[in-house]
Each structure stands twice: as C-alpha cells, then as structure tokens.
Amino acid sequence: MTTQALDPALFAYPMEMDGRPVAWQPLKGFQMRAASNGAFECLLGGAAGPGKTSVLVGLAGKYAHHPRARVIFFRTVYKDTLDIRDRMHGLYPQLGFQWIATDSRWQSPVGGTVQIAHAKTLTEITDYLGPEYTAVMWDELSLVPDEVVWQMILGRIRSTDPTVPLRARATANPIGPGRSWLKQRFVDLCGKKGERTYRDPETGRTRGYVPGTARDNPLLPQSYWDGLKDLPPSVQAALREGDWDMALGLFYPELMDDRHLVVQRHDLPPLEDWHEWWGGFDWGFAHPAAFGAYVRVENTVYKLDTVYMHRFQDEEQAATIKGSVDKRCLRMVYAGADAFAKRQAHVAAAETVADVFARYGINVERANVDKLARAKVMRRMFAMDRPGPMVAGQIRLKFVDTPGNRRCLSEFAALVPDELNPNVPAKRDANERGLNGDDGADETSMAMATASFEPTEPAALFSYSNVASAAAIPAPWEIQQQEWRMPSEDGTIDRRVYQHRTGLDSSDNQFGGEGW
Secondary structure, X not given: OEOOOEOHHHHHOOOOOOOOXXXXXXXXXHHHHHHHEOOOEEEEEOOOOOOHHHHHHHHHHHHOOOOOOEEEEEEOOHHXXXXXXXXXXXXXXXXXOEEEHHHOEEEOOOOOEEEEEEOOOHHHHHHHOOOXXXXXXXXXXXXXXXXXXXXXXXXXXXXXXXXXXXXXEEEEOOXXXXXXXXXXXXXXXXXXXXXXXXXXXXXXOEEEEEOOOHHHOOOOOHHHHHHHXXXXXXXXXXXXXXXXXXXXXOOOHHHHOOHHHEEOHHHOOOOOOOOEEEEEEEOOOOOOEEEEEEEEEOOEEEEEEEEEEOOOOHHHHHHXXXXXXXXXXXXXXXXXXXXXXOEEEEOXXXXXXXXXXXXXXOOEEEOOOOHHHHHHHHHHHHOOOOOOOOOOOOOEEEEEOOHHHHHHHHHHHHOOEOOOOOOOEOOOOOOOOOOOOOHHHHHHXXXXXHOOOOOOOOOOOOOOHHHHHOOOOOOHHHOOEEEOOOEOOOOOEOOOEEEOOOOOOHHHHOOOOOOO
C-alpha cells in the first residue's frame, strides 16, 4: 500500500488547443482529486451528485490528446450512452474534436479517439476484446454484476508507445448488482476515504479509490436535493454519503452483520454419533466445487467447514473431501444434478460423480434444487433471533469460524436478486481464479433445504421402573395415538383411535379390550 500520487497524465498535455482557452477543468475538491489520482485503475465517487460523469467525460478528452490514444467509454445499455453523447457534444467540439457517427466515436485534432460503447455481460464485452485501448472509462460500473467483465476489458489496456498514459477509470454508487465486488476490489483495499493506493502483487498495477458526495458540487440546484427526499431513507443515506456498508440491493441484507451466525470451534457443544450428520456438495471444475460439513444439535445446525476445490478431478475431489471433513458427514451427502450426470470417459463406459464418490465411501443423494424453496429456507436461517421464546421446532444455522465458512458467508452476502425473478438470487459465476462465485452458497442452500431435521436423540428403551416395580412402562413411541384402517367383513373401515400397549401385555387389549 502507498499513498496516492498525482497523475502525470493530467499535466502531460495542455487543455488549450490552437491557442484557445480551456474548455473544461475539474472543480476544486472531489473532481480535482479524481482527475489527479495517479493509479492505473481508479473508482470515482460512491455518493450521487459530486460530478463523477463530468470527470470521466473530461478525462476521456484529456487522454485522447495523443496521436496514438485509443479511449473507450462504456455504459451498460445503449440508451444510457445518449446522455454521454450529449455531454461530449457540449464539450468536445470546443476542443477541436470531430464526431464520426458511423463509428460512434470522436477524433481529436492530433488523431486520438474516444469511442462510445455499451456492455453489461461477459457475452457483450467480448465484442470489444479485439482492439487495444490506452484508456477505459466506465460510467456506473455498479450496474455490472460480474467482476469478470471489468477484468476482461482491463486486459486490453496496452500500448507499444511508452509515452501514452494507460488508465482505467470508473464511477459507481453503492447500489446495484456490482456493489459487492466493487467494494471488495476498491473500497476494502484502498480505504473508505481512499487514503491508500493498492498495488496488485501479480500484475504490479496500482488501484485507487476517490470518494465524493454531492456537497462537493456547488453547481447542483436545490431541485436535486429535493428529488432525493422522494427516495426511501436508506437509499437517501447511501446516495448522500456514499456509504458502501448499506445493505441496498442485496438478496440477504441480514448478512451485512453476520456476527449472530458465527461461532468459535471451542464454543461448540459436545458432538455425539447419534446427532444428525450430513454434507452438501456442489460439483464444479472451471468454477470451484464446494463441500460443506453439517451437524445438528437439538434445534441448531452447525456448519463445521466449507471445502473449496478449484480444477480438481472427480477422484481428487472425493479424496480431498474424505481427508478434510468428519467421516460422519459422509453418510449422507446432498448434491445437485451435476453429481448424477453421466460423464463419458470412454466409448463403452459412463460414470457419474456419485459413482466415483461411492468408491470412496461417500454416499451421495439428490438434493432439493428448487431455487425458490432454497432461498426461503436460507432467509429463515439467516434471520436474527427476536426477543422471547423461539417457535417450537425452529431451526437456526451457525457457521463455525473457519476460512472456508467465512468465504461461504461472503458469497451469500454478495448475492443480489435475479432481474427476472427477484424472489431468488441471481447466478454469480466465479472468476478465472475460482473466486467471487456462489458455489459455497449453492452447496449450503441445497444442504439446508434437503435435510429432514427429524428428531435425532434416541429415546430410552427401558426405564428403571421396569426393574423396581415390574410394571411395563411403554417406550415413548409406543404410547402415540395410532389410527387403524382395518376394513371389516362388510368392507367398512373402522376409524376409531387405538392406543397401543396400555397394559402389561399389549395383546390383552389389542382387539375389543380397554384400548378401544
């Protein structure tokens, strides 16, 4: 981590062109801090109103003032690019830029270009992965749900000319499907106030964050502030202050504070063989496979650990699971449909993941894969306990504090509602490193939605009174009311209630006696 440095690209070329005065310059405060940040990759804003988009438009024109500059400016959908075009049409002609409508781009007097584009998904961004760019600008990046989209376009920022500044700039509010990964990528690493510049240990590229609020923009009219008052209070707070810790747009807002779900291993109650033990499994290869180990003690389910396996073959997964978790969890493992799909290894042989696991002593059964049912179960599990007695039979889920479980909880916390069905979470694919997916979340929801939660403590077979008084004390399951359905000779069904084993010998009263 290093402190922020001024961006030399801001001062590399004068904004004056052909002796004409400056057409745009950043306002003091947020816009100046954003324009002068020297990191290769920088996120601007957080709150609404500080002038984030204006900075991007101005910087795009600044970066294009080089003969070999190739700048691309993104929004997520086409209709939103119209606002960007209007802003550029108000500024760029003053700088001598020419609009080339057929290519949807501006060309600077020295030959640099600014292209306008739109993309949101991995499929859409692939249309722009052919050319090389010297700068990428992305307005409202929080509307992009998948971090991989941003990473893919970053990989195209390069130039053979060392005099061209290479930059990536994006704006975002703490609302939207991309909120979680943006917070992890920028805010958590650079600080809530942007006080640090992070250097990626693998790429060596630097990363910055410049926060700002509407108070940094003196040009905002009163109508802007009045419009915020129509929004829900929580949304107002997020947009006014740029608070990334608000649970806006998340599928499980309960997980903004997960302390009520986490327990330390030394706080676990004694675990007995007769407790209910099971596992959950979500198969994967390019995206990680995930295995969870569970045990139920009375009305509390403890998730003992989550094991992630990225690019492991089926045999490797089975061996890793068997060597990593309590063997009692392998008696019953609930898995999705992938575990039962036949994989044709040879022309005449077909084997499923469940078959492979069976050879390792892991019993795999089909899980409940209904997304809506699983989402309902997990919402109940994540709910905080209310004051007063718990509802009879209510189950609670606790995560033992392990790195795997922490990663699993972070996956749940990052989920957002599906656009087509807001009652279920949207699918979240892992990146190339197997991170930031939803594999552990899928495994957990399948395991919790499939388990029966039957009473597990064994009832005593005999009571000491059997010996002391010679009385036949019935076992708990023998005194339950049973309803007989034995048809009589004329075909009618006797629906009277019979109480089994009420005397010394149950056969004394079995038919027509006091038990009827």
